[in-house]
Amino acid sequence: MELFHVLNRGVEKRNIVMDDKDRLRFVQGLYLYNDENLLDRNTRRFSKEKAISTVRKKLVNLHAFCLMDNHYHLLLSPVDADMENLSAFMRKLNMGYAKYFNEKYRRVGALWQGKYKKIYIARDSHFLHIPYYIHLNPLDYKFYEWRSGEISNTLDPISFLKKYKWSSFLDYFGTKNYPSLLTTDVLKNMLGTQEEQIATIKSIISNPDKTNFSEIIELSD
Structure with missing residues (x-):
């Protein structure tokens, strides 16, 4: 695939x-x-x-x-x-x-x-990070500093993402938002449980790996 x-x-x-x-x-x-x-x-x-x-x-x-x-x-x-x-x-x-x-x-x-x-998602590092990059994009509306790892209170951004309904984030977070649109089996195992996703998101927005995201951003520009 x-x-x-x-x-x-x-x-x-x-x-x-x-x-x-x-x-x-x-x-x-x-x-x-x-x-x-x-x-x-x-x-x-x-x-x-x-x-x-x-x-x-x-x-x-x-x-x-x-x-x-x-x-x-x-x-x-x-x-x-x-x-x-x-x-x-x-x-x-x-x-x-x-x-x-x-x-x-x-x-x-x-x-x-x-x-x-x-x-084309050719590298494992790109595959591991692209779902989070896509799902965290709405933070640009209110928490733009997530990209530079300057968020100390990580609860507010996560709460914001849970209320943003124009993405597939909720479908991977236990809420059926757009189940008829999505094929979720490929990413579900990788993203893990809600607790595991929260831990990963907290890590990204408080201390993002700029190398991994910078590659995605560079390719997207």
Whole structure:
């Protein structure tokens, strides 16, 4: 199985979501567009009910994700190790959401800064740290110092993450937030129990291993 960290940002770093309705629409798209049977020309016609009631043939396995105001992170593996499946999913997701956003806000032009960035998870150290990097991204809203290891009170950031619902963090933390979206078996053993995750998060945000995260950040820029 090949894992890829996939991300994209709004053009000129603009916001890609304006409210929770937009956030929900993007997350619903992670489900709807992950279907070989949904043709590209149908991405404009979003129907959650139709997606649930028909037989789906997944294009990718989604292992983790985080939606931020102006960008997103996905951890994906293409079904059957077929990169065409990953490309098809990303094309549908980006195009479908951009159409929704531009129509809703009566705008024209590109929403995304480019196609998308795809990073192959080739090293064990990258694999071990990327789920935490993705899930800790929301701390940038309130606890940006987590990246430099300057957080002394680690309870507040963890409490904040537990309340942030636009990522897969809760699904690995014992709460079924988006169970229909995710393939969790690959990461569950690695992330461990809630207690083990808390211990790892505390370690990261109070004294992060800059070498491991710096590699992820460098590849993501």
